[in-house]
Amino acid sequence: MTASIIDGKAIALAIREELGLEVSDFQERTGVTPHLAAILVGDDPASAIYVRNKQRACEKAAIQSTMHRLEADTTQQQLLGLVEQLNTDPLVHGILCQLPLPDQIQEQAILDAIAPAKDVDAFHPESVGLIVQGRPRFLPCTPHGIQQLLLRSGIETSGAHVVILGRSEIVGKPMALLMVQKQEGANATVTICHSRTRDLAAITTSADILIAAIGRPGFVTAGMVKPGAVVIDVGINRVDDRLVGDVDFEPVSEIAAAITPVPGGVGPMTIAMLLKNTLAAARELSGDLSN
Ligand code: GUN
Numbered sequence: 001m002t003a004s005i006i007d008g009k010a011i012a013l014a015i016r017e018e019l020g021l022e023v024s025d026f027q028e029r030t031g032v033t034p035h036l037a038a039i040l041v042g043d044d045p046a047s048a049i050y051v052r053n054k055q056r057a058c059e060k061a062a063i064q065s066t067m068h069r070l071e072a073d074t075t076q077q078q079l080l081g082l083v084e085q086l087n088t089d090p091l092v093h094g095i096l097c098q099l100p101l102p103d104q105i106q107e108q109a110i111l112d113a114i115a116p117a118k119d120v121d122a123f124h125p126e127s128v129g130l131i132v133q134g135r136p137r138f139l140p141c142t143p144h145g146i147q148q149l150l151l152r153s154g155i156e157t158s159g160a161h162v163v164i165l166g167r168s169e170i171v172g173k174p175m176a177l178l179m180v181q182k183q184e185g186a187n188a189t190v191t192i193c194h195s196r197t198r199d200l201a202a203i204t205t206s207a208d209i210l211i212a213a214i215g216r217p218g219f220v221t222a223g224m225v226k227p228g229a230v231v232i233d234v235g236i237n238r239v240d241d242r243l244v245g246d247v248d249f250e251p252v253s254e255i256a257a258a259i260t261p262v263p264g265g266v267g268p269m270t271i272a273m274l275l276k277n278t279l280a281a282a283r284e285l286s287g288d289l290s291n
Contacts, residue, residue, distance in 0.1 A: 002253060002254060003231070003252075003253040003254075003255075003256040003257055003258050003259040004257070004258045004259075005253075005258075005259060005260075005261055006149055006153050006230075006232075006258050006259065006260045006261075006265060007261075007264065008145075008149055008260055008261075008264055008265040008266055008267065008268050008269050009264040009265075009268045011148070011149060011152050011153075011268075011269065012145075012268035012269050012271065012272040013268070014152075015148065015269075015272040015276070016057060016060065016061055016272050016275060019061050019272070019275050019276055019279060020060065020061040020062060022279060023061050023062045023063055023279055024062055026279065026282065026283060026288060027062065029288070029290070030286055030288055032282055032286045032288075033062070033063070033064050033282075034063045034064065034093050034094070034278050034279050034281070034282035035063070035064040035065070035066070035091055035092050035093050035094070035278075035282070036054075036058055036063060036064070036065045036066075036092075036093070036094040036095075036096060036120065036274070036278045037065075037066050037068060037086045037089075037092045037094065037095050037096070038051050038054060038055060038065060038066070038067050038068065038096045038097075038098065039068045039070065039079070039082065039083075039086075039095070039096065039097040039098065040067060040068070040069050040070070040098050041070045041071075041072065041074050041079065041097075041098075041101055041102060041105070042070075042071070042072035042074075042101075042102050043072060044100070046236075046238070047098045047099075047100075050098060051067065051098050053271060054096070054271055054274055055067060057271045057272070057274075057275055058275060058278070061275050063275060063278055063279070066092075068082055068086075070082070072102050073102070073104070074102070074105070075104065075105075076104065076105045076106060076109060076110070079097075079101075079105055079110055080109070080110065080113055083095065083097070083110060083113045083114055084113070086118070087113075087114070087115040087118065092118065093118060093278060093281040093282035093285050093286075094118055094120035094274075094277060094278040094281045094282075095114050095115070095118045095119070095120065096120055096121055096274070097110055097111070097114070097121075099170070111123045111124055112124065112125065116137070117137075117281065117284065117285060118281055118285075119137075119138060120138055120141075120274060120277035120278050120281055121138075121140065121141065121274075121277075122136070122137075122138040122139060122140040122141070122174070122277070123140070123169065123170070127140075128174070131174060131177050131178070132177060134181055134182065134183075137284075138277045138280065138281070139178065139273065139277070140170070140171075140174040140178075141270045141271075141273040141274045141277065142170065142171050142175075142213075142234060142266060142269075142270045142273075143171060143174045143175040143177075143178045144178065144273040144276075145266060145269025145270045145272060145273045146175065146211065146232055146234070146266055146269065147178055147179070147185045147186070148185075148269060148272075148273070149232070149260065149265075149266070149269055150185060150209070150230070150232075151184070151185045153258065155209070155230050155258065157179060157185055157186055157187060157188045157209065158186075158187040158188070159187065159188070159189065160188050160189070160208040160209055161188070161189050161191065161206055161207055161208045161209070162176075162179045162188040162189065162190050162191070162207065162208070162209045162210075162211065163190075163191045163193060163203055163204055163206070163207035163209070163210050163211070164176055164179075164190065164191070164192045164193065164211045164213065165193050165194075165200075165204070165210070165211065165212045165213060165214050165219070165220070165246070166192075166193075166194065166212070166213035166214040166215075166234075167192050167194045168213060171213040171234055172192055172194070172213050173192070175211060175213070176190045176192050188209070191203055191207075200224070201223060201224045204220070204224040204225065204226075205223075205224060205225065205226050206226065207225075207226060207229055208226070208229055208230065209229065209230045209231075209232065210224075210225060210229055210230070210231050210232070211232040211234065212231070212232070212233050212234060212235060212245070212246035212247055213234035213235065213246070214235065214246050215235055215237060215246065216235070216237070216246055217235065217237040217239050217244045217245070217246065218244065218245075218246070218247070218248040219235075219246045219247075219248075220233075220246055220247040220248060220252060221248050221251065221252070222248065222251035222252050222254065222255050225252050225255050225256055226255075227255050227256075228255075228256070228257045229255075229256050229257065230256065230257055230258045230259070231247055231252055231256045231258070231259045231260070232259075232260050232265070232266065233245035233246055233247040233249075233259070233260050233261075233262050233265055233266065234246065234266050235247070235262060236262060236263070236267060243262060243263050244262060245260075245261075245262030245265070247259070247262075249261070249262070
């Protein structure tokens with residue numbers, strides 16, 4: 001069997017086009033232009049590329065974006081000052097602080113300081129708490145993007161065994177929370193595996209949907225995948241100047257029913273969901289009740 005390739009780039013483009021129309025409709029009705037403020041601290045080249053891609057996608061959807069670039073030696077106080085300024089700026093609807101941050105800054109302190117109404121990454125404890133309770137304000141971009149990939153590819157999640165590799169705050173944990181919700185595109189039986197999990201292959205081979213988010217190139221081998229499973233690769237690893245995922249793509253695609261490529265799978269969906277959250281934030285903050 002050869003897996004069908006889930007084209008995240010094409011699906012994300014379709015979503016971005018839908019969003020572009022929604023943005024212009026909102027803009028015409030209210031006179032408000034949705035505005036994302038992105039903060040980039042230091043000069044990590046990968047982070048700079050991610051933020052630039054997010055900004056480009058904003059432009060294409062007629063969402064305003066401003067980039068706040070801070071030096072690598074920025075103090076926590078300085079960064080908190082910028083966050084506060086953006087929190088109170090009535091023209092800013094979404095705030096994104098690209099992670100990771102330099103060592104002298106406590107990430108959680110920054111995420112805690114972002115106004116929940118502008119928390120388009122959904123990393124604030126209030127955002128996470130609302131997700132836990134099944135009444136989200138914003139959904140975290142990468143897990144939401146994966147859920148949309150599954151939905152738009154017609155992959156049934158209800159009653160499916162979804163196995164997630166990785167327990168990060170950005171992907172693993174919130175992914176599990178989304179898939180276990182009582183709603184369309186969820187209702188799954190969820191297992192989270194991590195570095196201390198015993199007999200990993202015994203669990204992964206029982207997955208109907210296997211989601212790899214551990215940041216280890218080629219970690220998921222063919223022997224870890226059930227024939228006919230759906231494999232979602234969240235990994236973006238740089239190996240010899242090439243981007244590779246957490247999945248050993250060629251052999252696994254011989255076994256799986258469907259698989260996401262890297263690049264062009266999950267990555268573009270993360271950005272599309274960020275735009276969606278930014279529009280939602282602008283709507284909410286400007287009291288737009290239509291839709
Ligand atoms: N670093 C890696 N992924 C993300 C993300 O989704 N948002 C932010 N802010 N930083 C990240």
